Amino acid sequence: MEYGKSISRFFRLSLASTLLIACSSEKPPLQSWQHSQYGNYAAAFSPDKRFALVGDIDLPAKLWDIEAGKIRYSWQNQPGEAATATDVAFSPDGTVAATCESNTVVLWRMTDGKPISRLQFPVTVKDMALSANGSHILMALQDRTAVYFDVGANQVRQIFEHDGAPVNSPINQLINTVALSANGKLALTGGDDQTARLWDLQSGEQIRQWKHGNTVTLVSFSPQDDYVVTSAGNDQTRVWALPNGEEIAVLNTSPVPVDGPWGDFPVFKTTTTAIGFSSDNRFIVTGHPNQEICIWRARDGENISCWLAPRRDSLKPGVLLQALTFSPDGQSIYSETGNGLAQKWSFQHD
Numbered sequence: 001m002e003y004g005k006s007i008s009r010f011f012r013l014s015l016a017s018t019l020l021i022a023c024s025s026e027k028p029p030l031q032s033w034q035h036s037q038y039g040n041y042a043a044a045f046s047p048d049k050r051f052a053l054v055g056d057i058d059l060p061a062k063l064w065d066i067e068a069g070k071i072r073y074s075w076q077n078q079p080g081e082a083a084t085a086t087d088v089a090f091s092p093d094g095t096v097a098a099t100c101e102s103n104t105v106v107l108w109r110m111t112d113g114k115p116i117s118r119l120q121f122p123v124t125v126k127d128m129a130l131s132a133n134g135s136h137i138l139m140a141l142q143d144r145t146a147v148y149f150d151v152g153a154n155q156v157r158q159i160f161e162h163d164g165a166p167v168n169s170p171i172n173q174l175i176n177t178v179a180l181s182a183n184g185k186l187a188l189t190g191g192d193d194q195t196a197r198l199w200d201l202q203s204g205e206q207i208r209q210w211k212h213g214n215t216v217t218l219v220s221f222s223p224q225d226d227y228v229v230t231s232a233g234n235d236q237t238r239v240w241a242l243p244n245g246e247e248i249a250v251l252n253t254s255p256v257p258v259d260g261p262w263g264d265f266p267v268f269k270t271t272t273t274a275i276g277f278s279s280d281n282r283f284i285v286t287g288h289p290n291q292e293i294c295i296w297r298a299r300d301g302e303n304i305s306c307w308l309a310p311r312r313d314s315l316k317p318g319v320l321l322q323a324l325t326f327s328p329d330g331q332s333i334y335s336e337t338g339n340g341l342a343q344k345w346s347f348q349h350d
Contacts, residue, residue, distance in 0.1 A: 026291070026308040029343035030332065033069050035062065036340035042087045043336035045276070045325035046110075047094040052323070052336055055085030061099045063113070066334060066342065073113035077101045089130050092182045096134030100125050107134045107151065117151055129180040138187055140175040146189045148201060158204040162191040166211055169193070177218055181225045188228060190216030196230035198245070208245045212236065220275050227298070229284065231272040237286065239301055249301020251286060253294065276324035276333070283349065285333055287321020293335060295347065304349065312339040 035043075035054045042055035051072065052064045060076035060083075076083050077099070087100040096116065097108045103124050107116040116134065124142040131137070136157070137149045148158040162173045173193035180187055186207070187199040192215045198208040212232035220229045227248060231237035236258055237251040252258050252270070274287035283304070284296045294306040309319050320338035326347065327334060333345040 026310050027345075028310070029345050031344040033064070033066075033342045034340055035064055035336065035342045039338055039340045040085075040322070040336075041338070042085055042100075043323040044088045044090055045323055045334060045336075046090050046097075047092055049279075049325050049328045049334070051110075052334065052342055053088045053090065053097055053099070054336060054340075054342075055088050055099065056340075057084050059084075061085040061088060063097065064342070066344075073108070075099050075106065075108055075113070075115075077104050077106055077118070087125060087128055089128050091130040091132055091134045092180070093132045095132075096130060098128060098130055098134065098137070100128060105137065105139075119149075119151070126175070127177050129178050131180055131184050136180075136184075138178045138180050140178045140189065142174075144172045144174050146175045146178050146187075148187065158187075158199070158201060160187065160189055160197070160199055160204070162189065162193045162195060162197065164193055166193045166195050166209075176216065179219045179221050179228075181221045182223060183225055186221070186225070188219040188221065188230070190219040190230060190232075192216075194232060196228075198228070210238070210240060210245070212238075218272050218275065222281055222298070223277050223279070224281050226281070229275055231275075233271045234269050235271075236269065237272045239284075239298070248299070249296075251284070251294070251296050251301050251303075253303050253306060274321045274324045274335075276326060278326045278330055279328075280330065283326070283347075285324045285326065287324050287335060289320045291319040291321075293321060293324065293333070293345070295333075295349075307345075309335060309337055309341075309343060312337075312341050 036056040038057045040054050044053050055061045060074040062071050063073040065072050083101050085099040089098045103121045105119045125139050127140040129138045140146045146160040147156045150157050164171050164173050173191045175189050175191040177190040190196045194212045196210045196216045196219050214232040214235040217233045218231040228240050239248040272286050276285045284298050286294050291308040295304040323336040325334050333347050335343050
């Protein structure tokens, strides 16, 4: 009996120690800006890290000059009508921005803020990514497909699907998230089948598939296309090398191996809602629905630091991180949260 009590006490203490290690605390930002009045559903940073595009609720989307704290352009599908941008994106060369209101996507020129194309699709767009110059759009659609759309030709070039085999389902599964490689040759999709999939855009063939323990909600290429990050909700965020597809790291603050016998314990799981990369490709920053921001070393997934973004209203719990990036000089981190606040944080590293 005493032996059993000792073992039980040991595990309680070990778990408590682990929880303490994993805890983060709030810290004040270097600067803070109110980028939306009521909050926002979507946000993205430009590739040059100078601008933030925010989908304000029931108001036009706004392109902010971050350091100046000024609105450069206000964009909406139909001027004069209250609407909410449900997704926003930039082309990798930074020349084009996109706003999506349900099933309508508008491409905008960054030089003068003028619209380039207005595209209406038969189903809701869940997520989107732009190619260079905005010539193509990869979209996750509500009809369980992802399509690679040629804007100039007004034509679908590729259709990607997630069959239900990984989750023993006879039907295709919803695709939730998409990404395009900077070189314009590869696509990533993540879906309810608990897989992230890598595709060849020219042939439409699947190159690789990575299985997770839950619905995949985030996929991203590194700026140099040398690795990808995939994440499942309430599960794990993993880094994979390209082109061989081997796992580099699991982004987890716990000292307990997440792929061991304790891996399914809820405290060792998380949801990643935003990701950013340093210009030198050495660091990754992630955001989570519990106010948390974390920095990782890209080569091995070593956790450098984590902290909590403060709430806009102390009586309203929860802060969802929607977009993250490093500043142009690499010395700071910018964040956009669903409560409408943008913040700048110090970043120190060796």
